[in-house]
Amino acid sequence: MSTSSAISVEGVSKHFRLFHERNQSLKAMLMRGRRSSYEDFLALDAVDFEVPEGSTFGLIGENGSGKSTLLKCIAKILYPDTGTITTRGRMSALLELGAGFHPELSGRENVFLNGSILGMSKRELSRKFDDIVGFAGLERFIDTPVKNYSSGMYVRLGFSVAINVDPDILLVDEVLAVGDESFQRRCTEKFGELRAGGKTIVLVTHSATAVRNLCDWAVMLEHGKVMQVGPAGAVVDEYMGSVSGSPQDQSGEIRWGTGEACIEDLELLDTTGVATSRIRTGDSATFKLRYESPDPIDKPVFAFGIFSLEGIHLADPNMRDQHVVPERIHGTGTVTFAVDRLLLVPGSYILSASITDYGGGHHYDVRYGLVHFDVDVGEPRESVGFLSLPGRWHMDGAEQPPVGG
Amino acid sequence: MMNKLSDLVAGRELLVNLTLRELRSKYKRSVLGWAWSLANPLASMLVFTIVFAVFLKIEPPVGDPSGLHNFALFLLCGLLPWNFFSNSVSSSIGVIIGNAGLVKKVFFPRSLLVFASVGAATTSFLIELAVLGVALFVAGSFVLPWVPVLLVLVVLMVVFVSGVSLIFAAANVYLRDVQHLVGVALQVWFYATPVVYPISLVPEHLQVAGWSVPVRFLYGFNPLVGFVEAIRDAIYDRRFPGFGDFSYLLGVSVVVFLVGFGVFSRLERRMAEEL
Numbered sequence: 247m248s249t250s251s252a253i254s255v256e257g258v259s260k261h262f263r264l265f266h267e268r269n270q271s272l273k274a275m276l277m278r279g280r281r282s283s284y285e286d287f288l289a290l291d292a293v294d295f296e297v298p299e300g301s302t303f304g305l306i307g308e309n310g311s312g313k314s315t316l317l318k319c320i321a322k323i324l325y326p327d328t329g330t331i332t333t334r335g336r337m338s339a340l341l342e343l344g345a346g347f348h349p350e351l352s353g354r355e356n357v358f359l360n361g362s363i364l365g366m367s368k369r370e371l372s373r374k375f376d377d378i379v380g381f382a383g384l385e386r387f388i389d390t391p392v393k394n395y396s397s398g399m400y401v402r403l404g405f406s407v408a409i410n411v412d413p414d415i416l417l418v419d420e421v422l423a424v425g426d427e428s429f430q431r432r433c434t435e436k437f438g439e440l441r442a443g444g445k446t447i448v449l450v451t452h453s454a455t456a457v458r459n460l461c462d463w464a465v466m467l468e469h470g471k472v473m474q475v476g477p478a479g480a481v482v483d484e485y486m487g488s489v490s491g492s493p494q495d496q497s498g499e500i501r502w503g504t505g506e507a508c509i510e511d512l513e514l515l516d517t518t519g520v521a522t523s524r525i526r527t528g529d530s531a532t533f534k535l536r537y538e539s540p541d542p543i544d545k546p547v548f549a550f551g552i553f554s555l556e557g558i559h560l561a562d563p564n565m566r567d568q569h570v571v572p573e574r575i576h577g578t579g580t581v582t583f584a585v586d587r588l589l590l591v592p593g594s595y596i597l598s599a600s601i602t603d604y605g606g607g608h609h610y611d612v613r614y615g616l617v618h619f620d621v622d623v624g625e626p627r628e629s630v631g632f633l634s635l636p637g638r639w640h641m642d643g644a645e646q647p648p649v650g651g
Numbered sequence: 652m653m654n655k656l657s658d659l660v661a662g663r664e665l666l667v668n669l670t671l672r673e674l675r676s677k678y679k680r681s682v683l684g685w686a687w688s689l690a691n692p693l694a695s696m697l698v699f700t701i702v703f704a705v706f707l708k709i710e711p712p713v714g715d716p717s718g719l720h721n722f723a724l725f726l727l728c729g730l731l732p733w734n735f736f737s738n739s740v741s742s743s744i745g746v747i748i749g750n751a752g753l754v755k756k757v758f759f760p761r762s763l764l765v766f767a768s769v770g771a772a773t774t775s776f777l778i779e780l781a782v783l784g785v786a787l788f789v790a791g792s793f794v795l796p797w798v799p800v801l802l803v804l805v806v807l808m809v810v811f812v813s814g815v816s817l818i819f820a821a822a823n824v825y826l827r828d829v830q831h832l833v834g835v836a837l838q839v840w841f842y843a844t845p846v847v848y849p850i851s852l853v854p855e856h857l858q859v860a861g862w863s864v865p866v867r868f869l870y871g872f873n874p875l876v877g878f879v880e881a882i883r884d885a886i887y888d889r890r891f892p893g894f895g896d897f898s899y900l901l902g903v904s905v906v907v908f909l910v911g912f913g914v915f916s917r918l919e920r921r922m923a924e925e926l
Contacts (some may be wrong), residue, residue, distance in 0.1 A: 324924060344750070346750070350675075367664060
């Protein structure tokens, strides 16, 4: 396998020193008689795996699992304490976009500077310059100092330089979500091009959806140890199992509002009316919330929101748009919204709920990230995107398979 | 070590770009721009000339064989090399910390940051020397034939200064006292080097608390004394520096550079996590 692997990671361990007091002064050092008191923290523990050449490889794990440390070791920014990492071919890392941009210098000067930091020669840069600027869509601003750029422009230029290094191996750390939609689309296309061109891509993420959609292979890390290596789908399933195995670990809830009315409870109910966190594409489902409003409130608007893990707002059924706003609530009660067919593509989603006033400007209670749920393969079978559209295929002028064949 | 050195050769284009970045950003958005790089040595020259030549009446030595007898020119022949050394070291010392964002996110030989800041200081130094050359010419001393000797000395100085800068820049990442310590040391070092006074004023021995200290002998170890004197030999006096002095400078420069590069390479590995 070693002949066809782009990256081999063999027995890599990495300790970090956790300093008790970050005091790098001579006085403190002399007083203690040594530099500083610290604890060793094992960030990577004998990690072993190979990344096949030409594959898109996901490094997945929760926060603090060591995946970013591992990526930095591969990128040669950190040195492992033990073990070796061998890489074959030219490597480019997208750890932070526009690292090394100088704010006072123009976009043009920064392209050349950043490009040479990433290992491109001047001739290569001159040749690709128009591509880089065109891809970032910054033709008009290229002679403006980058400190006057918006953050989106800054990041786009950084991404554009990095992607044009034309690497054999591209290391990406969750920076895909930059720029506006059209830029996003060009990025996705560019990744597609790189994949089609037989380049190796290593993607670090905690998004199961990203790994499922983009990667061929994946490795799952937990507390610095490799838990599983294999085809992306299988590893993601295992990852989802480990994440949703403990229902209370989703403490990432964001809640705001004035509290005149409160959402006490939010649930996803399956076909049989039982609370669940797993559902299949095309099944019926019901969103249910319990509220409490100690004082009477006129014309409250209840809404349920569905978000992707990346925070994209996919749907938001609310009472105002459908003209079903109650005149008044007082005390406790429940609100349900029944969906005949939940047409979400397999992946992980977030269910949220809110109570607002009729104008929408006053939030009584908004609970985002309260319920996470997974969608498994159902009918129709689809795997890309978020929504499955009910429809039928039809084709003329092509040979059809025999009916029933 | 050879590997690391060959990485440097591969990174020469990056070195040029980093140096340009330093130079371009330095005087960006200032009206006078590059003229400012000359303002500093000119101000020092005025102050030192008034204090030492007018108030304290220090006689500049007569250039042998050039016949020059001018305190301001004598001073500048020593002050410019000193400023080069001092500016390089003090700008290099914070360069790794100042570029933390880069060091933590991108792989490239970190020593290039130090070399770039030495490179930027070298550029200023060469411009200042060119202006000094014109001034010497106006004062009636034609230094053009001595430019090759001067350039050899400048190259040696760059090697020496790089070595010193590498050591301090790397050490400062681990222990931030280094930059303050060096600030103080540079101040003492300046007066321990015959920049504002001729070395002939330094006594052979000095009585300190009953001990006879061989000051002149100790001066011989200070590489900056060697550089300042050799550069003065070449452009103020217009004669060849002594062969012994020259060999000492060559040896010191090479040794300091190799030590500096070795130390830096050792400390380089953990820089990203120390920042």
